[in-house]
Amino acid sequence: MSASRVFALLCLLLAAPALAETGPVRRLALLVGVNDGGPERVRLRYAVSDARSFDKVLGELGGVAPGDRRVLVDVGRAGLLEALGELRARTEAARGSGASRVEVLVYYSGHSDEEGLLLKGERLGYGELRRALNALPADVRIAVLDSCASGAFARAKGGTRRPAFLVDTGSKVKGHAILTSSSEDEVSQESDRLGASYFTHHLISGLRGAADATRDGRVTLNEAYQFAFHETLARTEKTRGGAQHPAYDIELAGSGDLVMTDLRATSAGLYLTEALEGRLFVRDEAGTLVVELQKLPGRPAELGLAPGRYQVRRELESGASEAAFTLVEGQRTPLAPASFQAIPLEATVSRGGPEAVAVASAAPVGTEALVAPAVATVAMAPRMRVPVSLSFIPPLSTNAFRAPGQRVENQFAFGLVNGGTAVRGGALSLVANWYDEEAHGVLLSTGINVVRGNASGLMASPGANIASGHVEALQMAAGVNVAGGDVRVGQMSAGANVAGGSVWGVQFAAGGNVTGGSFSGIQAAAGLNVARGDLTGFQSAAGGNVTGGSVRGVQWAAGFNHAGNVTGVQAALLNVGGDVSGAQLGLVNVARVVTGVQLGLVNVSEEVKGVPIGLLSFEKKGQFHVELYGSDIQLTNLAVKFGGKYVYTTLLGGIGPDDRLERFSLGLGLGVHLPLGERMWLDGDVAGSSVLRVRDPFGGSSNVLGQARLMFGVQLFERFAFFGGPTYNVYVAGSDRDRYSLTTLPAREQWLDPSTSVQYWPGVQLGVRI
Template identity: 45%
Template sequence: MTRRSTARGWGRVLGTWVVVGLALVCLESRAARRPEEPEAALRRFALVVGSSEGGPGRERLRYAGSDALAISRVLEELGGVAPADRVLLLEADRDALLTALERLKVMAEGAVTPGLRRELVVYYSGHSDADGLLPRGERLSYDDLRRLLGHVPVDVRIAILDSCGSGALTRYKGGLRRPSFLTDVSSQVRGHAYLASSSADEVAQESDTIGASFFTHFLVTGLRGAADTTGDGRVTLHEAYQFAFHETLARTERSQGGPQHAAYDIQLAGSGDLVMTDLRGTPARMLVAEDVQGRLFVRDWGNQLVAELQKPAGRRLSLGLEVGRYHVTLERPSQRFEAEVTVSTRGAAELRVGDFVPVTLTRTAARGGSLHADAPVLPREPLAARADMPTVFLNLSLVPPLSTASLWGGSSLNHMALGGLAVRSLQLRGLGAAGGIGWVDGTMEGGQVAGLANVAGGEVLGAQLALGGNLAFGGATGAQLAAVINYSEQDFTGLQLGGVGNRSDARMSGFQFAGGVNMVERLTGAQLGIFNLAGSVSGAQVGLINVAGNVRGVQLGVINIADDVSVPIGVLSLVRKGRIAFEIGGDEVTPLFVGVKYGSQTVHVTASIGGDSWKESWRTFKMLGVGLHLPFGMADRYYLDVDFTTGGWQPELFGEGVENSLYRLRASIGWELKRRFALFGGVSLNAYHPPEEDPDDDVTWVPQWKTGRGPSGTRMWPGFLLGVRI
């Protein structure tokens, strides 16, 4: 046998063994995969509804819209809902809700693909009662809601209702608890899950402190990762419900509305967990280490509370957040710590206990001897110096470190700090004065006076006075007075008086007065300046231009801009959640007039222009005033408008003005035949002061009576008006 034939023989043998080996590997891999189901594709549809109006006799909700936006964001970021598969409705009525459900039905019918799981999530924040939802006061019964949800061809239906008495939806079938709900690679779950923020006989409560409803606030926190008790990076429906239930109950036990118990009706069959959010696919996360323990409050850089939870020791926590900077507060009994962290897409940012800086708790006294659970008050112990911090009663400084404090141990707790160009203390409990800059790294209790600026890294409990500016990075209780600007990074209680501007990044309780600009995130009190800017206001804004989110009070200015406002008074008031209506009609003075009413849901500005024949020509009446809009009847189909206007006439449209005055008090009742279309009619009381040289008896054909002396005395008469509103 030759070497060549021998080599060929060995080649055949080797090739045979290679083929056999590859076949065995394939068989083994198939056998290993046989018990495992192929990963199921999932498409999740979402309808998110926020409706703040509930009809006559029900208070307008402040946070229904923002709650809906928060849910929408977390479903898109972590819940697997594509923007094209989400329908967001703000201030929707019943018809809009029904149209949206029909749209989702069509979308689901067009998404039939072999192996594709379809899910529907419906979230509603608004008014309801024991019988059904009340979007803008128009009832949608729970029976109809269940029926409509059943028409959407999906495998799983999840309904989350954050509204009063919404637990009535969950009690029809008893709501038996079942372990493990929705979706992993082996899941074959079918059925429905209904969650309600309150039981059938309870009210659902919202909070100004957290800027949201309790239930939605904690549900969103849980979905962002706080509810992940297993630490696998996924939040199931069961975990999210349990977290929201316990946190909502804990925060409402002593509230004015009483304890709030979330309810559920879960009818699901199959294996696996119903995963609501998955954090594993997002790098934008904040990690909290095992050594951190206490109550955590996470706020974005606009001071909006985005997460709140009790962090136990020994558990590593991951929160999926939007990219940006965050301020984190850690609270323990009689202790508070703060830290800052930046969340980016480059990797998770981790917080350890060493990243937190201790701060002094603010003194707070309860009015009337009782506390509201919505605004918990922490006890405050006297400020104590750290063991490693020396106490130097008097700190004399030219510029740091040329100071007596540096000779006796560096930065210290001072009771009096006097500086030439600058003086710096670690903490100050007393008086600080400097010709240039007064600086305190921590908390300042007492007073700071400086020629240029005062700076406090912690809280200010007292007063800061400077020609340049005052800065309190830890919030303040007291007063800031400056010729240029005052700034508080956290809550401020008291008075800010600045020549150019004032700013508070968090809650302001008190007054802001400035010759230029006032800025605050949330205000309880008043702003007085040329330009006022606020997030939410309970009080008043007075200035040339006022801009705010929700205003429970008055905006008085030339231009007012707000999401919602109780009383806007100005030449131009733009209210996003308000009303604007156009009217065409006639009255006893002007056979034809056109007008506009714009403002809040209750208070509006009204302007109109009308024409009348006069001395073989014609003249125009221009009127401007304010009024009240009071809806009543089923679904606000009827309304009463009471308006007071003033104005006068001039020859033709752009003719030269003539000295005359017309005052009108009108009351009209409207009947809304369709949305944005109404008929109205009413009566009026008119007072007219004609031109000096002309009694103008024919200003109206209605009989008049005269008051005052002279041929041009004031004339009065009753009148009427009829018209159409669109």
């Protein structure tokens, strides 16, 4: 299965005065990156980094001051709406600051579908988003959405897919412009090779100067869009996700160009000379790809970059070359063909596939597919194939004799210690299997298996299985299983399982399971299960379960459970969750909003949209009342009622002056509250109490008073009500010492045996609630 990734671009609403500007332009930006689209969506890799890259280019070249930019990471629906509200307030303040024109840019990268944005399992509809954008009191409003099916957002105003053409828009226009990265029925894609989504990557490259067709040192919206359109279409035509067709819908009236970035704003610049040609890939000192463009001969160009060290790779049909340069404050650095040195041709190897020359694969985003294997580019000579390796240790093996000093790939390997570059069929060793790049097939060892890249098939050893990359295999060990990336199939060990990425499959361990990303499948341990992302499936442990994200399924433990939001069942001695849809079953249950059942000795929640059943149930939005009442049993009684809106627990206590204050009662009840309009209500409960002596409360009383009570109430004020109603009472005395005449009303009495008597009678009670 292939990954889902999202892309929708630019909703632009512009309104500026017809008079010439006399003051400065003020720009505000809100940039949102959400990798988590919810339990049913694959977690994205580059949505957050896309937002940060956009923030960086706006700060360096877009004229947006640090205090006017805000970046939100993995925010939910409520968080985004709150940020849009804050942006509206900041925009109003900016209009009053003396600026001649106020421009606002909202950028979103994450999951979406035909109906709206998908934020951590919550939906923000396109209509709601459009209303929030229209409410921004700015002269120029730009919204950039990087998400799947983005054409649906444009279509809401009549947009259709069109050629890459954009009429000039400028500072004196009225109307709107909606630009999208893909049509309403297309996925948008991200690339491991780029470390970003295709459209955002090329849009940022364009804003850094690659789109400056007029060579005036400024990049307009028109130039940036056309550059991103052509580059995205060209680079996605042969990907697995298929070609992306950016589209737009424009209704603008005005003149001039809307300048997005000014290359002269940076204190350092890279000047590409006329003679330079080829596709250029510019990376910063950290190795991040910051600009990609096709440089044509005979036309100089300039890129706006921050001071620092960079490396650039140039690709031509005749080969590849590289250059390094340093941009210095206050200087323009020229880059000419003489700056480059040739490098060996690449052997591009598809992980898990045959050796081939290919571009990086692209995984579509926005569906439930798993992330597609990326293409690993290795700047080395091709591997030499040695079908079978016999090895004592790697230096004493058939690989060393047949291909000394070379990268070797085996089909099968047998020996005391097997090692090399890669194996594709399987390896059997008495001590260890160790491969530097990848291993596929069956790896069996009495010691350990180590793969420094990706692995697929079966890895089994009594010691440990370690893979630095993704694992599409079953790892089985008596010791430890470790995967640096994602795991698809499973991990089983008597010790512990660790996955740095997400897991789709099973994790079984007597010690513990740890997943750095999301988990889909079954996670079971005698010790502890930890999933830092979302969990879909079944999580079970004798110790405890901890999930950093949401749970969809069952979370069961003999000890404790902790999760974000829960959809399903959470069962343990202690359960702690966010919003719970389903059931919490345990001695102590803690949640924010419960839709379903909360069953436990103690239940704590903010709100229950269902039934809390417990000895003690505390609900913030539920009820808490103190009642003072008299009855035919005791003249003075005190009750405390607390719980949900409809189900409550009550603590009862009473004492009667009519028996010279010699006896008192303590009890507990469970009841149902039914509102009858705004000022009336009906409570019904069952309660059990014990009648104790004041002088000797622990003197061995053996009695119980059972009551069924019906109370009709009238709310006179917010915290004051009258109530009253009938009761039915059963009093069981286990000895002559406990055989009291409790009621002032007639009661019937029966003897169950010579020492046990039962009294029963209808009664009444009246009181006030405060």
